[in-house]
Amino acid sequence: MQNSQLMSAKVLEKLLNGSNLDKSFDAVFNSSKSKSIDIQESQIKALTYGSVRFLGKSRFIIDQLVKNKIENRTVECLIHIALYQLSQEKFNNFTIVNQAVDAAKKIDFRKSKFVNAILRNYLRSKDDLHALLNQEQVAKFSYQNWWINKVKIEFKNDWEEILEIGNQHPPLTLRINKRKINIEKYSETLINNGLEHQIISNTGLIIKNPLNINDIPGFLEGNISVQDFGAQIATELLDIKRDQKILDACAAPGGKTCNIVEYANVDVTALEIDEIRVKKIVDNLRRLELNANVIHGELCNDNLWWDGEHFDRILLDVPCSASGIVRRHVDIKWLRQMNDLKKFSEMQYLLLKSAWPLLKCGGKLLYVTCSIFSNENRDVMERFKKDFIDANEIELIYPNNIKHIKNQLIPSENHDGLFYALLEKN
Numbered sequence: 162m163q164n165s166q167l168m169s170a171k172v173l174e175k176l177l178n179g180s181n182l183d184k185s186f187d188a189v190f191n192s193s194k195s196k197s198i199d200i201q202e203s204q205i206k207a208l209t210y211g212s213v214r215f216l217g218k219s220r221f222i223i224d225q226l227v228k229n230k231i232e233n234r235t236v237e238c239l240i241h242i243a244l245y246q247l248s249q250e251k252f253n254n255f256t257i258v259n260q261a262v263d264a265a266k267k268i269d270f271r272k273s274k275f276v277n278a279i280l281r282n283y284l285r286s287k288d289d290l291h292a293l294l295n296q297e298q299v300a301k302f303s304y305q306n307w308w309i310n311k312v313k314i315e316f317k318n319d320w321e322e323i324l325e326i327g328n329q330h331p332p333l334t335l336r337i338n339k340r341k342i343n344i345e346k347y348s349e350t351l352i353n354n355g356l357e358h359q360i361i362s363n364t365g366l367i368i369k370n371p372l373n374i375n376d377i378p379g380f381l382e383g384n385i386s387v388q389d390f391g392a393q394i395a396t397e398l399l400d401i402k403r404d405q406k407i408l409d410a411c412a413a414p415g416g417k418t419c420n421i422v423e424y425a426n427v428d429v430t431a432l433e434i435d436e437i438r439v440k441k442i443v444d445n446l447r448r449l450e451l452n453a454n455v456i457h458g459e460l461c462n463d464n465l466w467w468d469g470e471h472f473d474r475i476l477l478d479v480p481c482s483a484s485g486i487v488r489r490h491v492d493i494k495w496l497r498q499m500n501d502l503k504k505f506s507e508m509q510y511l512l513l514k515s516a517w518p519l520l521k522c523g524g525k526l527l528y529v530t531c532s533i534f535s536n537e538n539r540d541v542m543e544r545f546k547k548d549f550i551d552a553n554e555i556e557l558i559y560p561n562n563i564k565h566i567k568n569q570l571i572p573s574e575n576h577d578g579l580f581y582a583l584l585e586k587n
């Protein structure tokens with residue numbers, strides 16, 4: 162069995178070189194498979210996720226303990242991984258240090274003493290180091306400086322909680338397929354399987370102790386989907402009526418498309434630009450035994466895929482920074498740069514502009530992001546309303562257990578940090 166710390170260090174190294182986590186895992190796992198090396202993927206993933214959340218702290222600790230820059234990047238990443246483990250009470254310190262020393266020998270035999278010395282030094286001065294790191298915001302909250310400052314400015318009262326929630330494990334939230342089962346019946350199934358849970362709406366519930374997706378009762382049978390509660394409310398906010406013609410304009414992987422089809426008897430078109438992701442929509446619809454018209458095409462000025470018939474409702478769930486879902490995509494907080502927000506907001510404005518002519522007069526368009534930053538949310542909305550005088554924003558009403566400031570959902574234990582805005586065409 163290959164040392165999980167070493168594999169995790171290789172993934173982290175790729176991430177620090179600018180590759181996202183999914184691609185980094187794929188590259189490392191595929192390389193092991195091609196060499197027939199036996200690895201524990203779930204253990205490596207858990208280790209990497211934890212270390213990436215902890216990265217601001219482990220960088221600070223390394224800066225305190227090591228005078229010169231560590232030349233070997235894999236060794237540096239190995240130290241990040243081991244420091245994360247040592248900071249947690251659930252691991253055995255002695256085993257962690259020994260495993261890290263063994264892993265270091267495989268990278269560069271001469272570095273094993275160095276790794277041993279740093280980790281033991283950390284254990285000796287752990288309390289002092291943690292007291293010190295709490296005085297420095299990047300180390301304390303473990304985000305980039307610009308990100309922390311921006312959250313502070315935009316959320317005067319909630320900034321600390323938002324940053325902290327972003328470092329926690331996300332809830333495992335399920336949406337039941339109303340066409341197949343009701344929430345009471347499904348809750349009974351969970352009880353019979355010994356799975357503690359909390360019902361949060363008439364279609365949503367949170368499982369207390371997360372488990373593998375294929376092990377969730379009824380998943381393979383299409384009785385449920387995994388979907389954040391903040392995302393589940395999109396269907397109600399869109400104000401859908403029976404027999405309406407609905408466009409999900411940025412649809413993959415199809416979470417919201419499926420939710421709409423489960424919700425009411427409507428005619429749904431799901432549009433997606435990315436061919437590989439189109440397959441995900443089709444797979445999800447098939448698993449849930451639902452029907453929609455799935456189109457591989459681009460929402461743009463020309464809209465060549467469109468047959469000219471206007472839609473009653475449009476869901477526009479645009480690509481964004483994903484700053485509202487960092488606890489699920491832990492790499493985001495290190496990969497995103499402040500400049501990216503400008504690029505996203507320009508693209509989001511263009512997508513809105515491309516979707517607007519497809520909407521009937523009197524029809525409604527729901528704009529959605531999973532971002533907490535106003536550049537991609539309120540700013541895009543205000544610019545659009547200024548340029549399109551036939552766009553009228555309608556006030557949205559949220560369920561009581563959704564924490565929000567106006568249309569910005571505040572990431573909480575129950576849900577992620579999405580933004581919604583509903584426009585009606587005059």
Ligand SMILES: C[S@@+](CC[C@H](N)C(=O)[O-])C[C@H]1O[C@@H](n2cnc3c(N)ncnc32)[C@H](O)[C@@H]1O
Pocket residue numbers: 392410411412413414415416417418432433434435438458459460461478479480481512
């Ligand atoms: C935020 S995701 C949508 C998530 C989806 N609504 C769900 O709930 O499962 C945005 C999607 O829009 C797609 N996309 C980006 N630009 C597009 C365009 N111009 N036309 C159609 N789809 C686009 C992306 O490939 C991506 O799959």
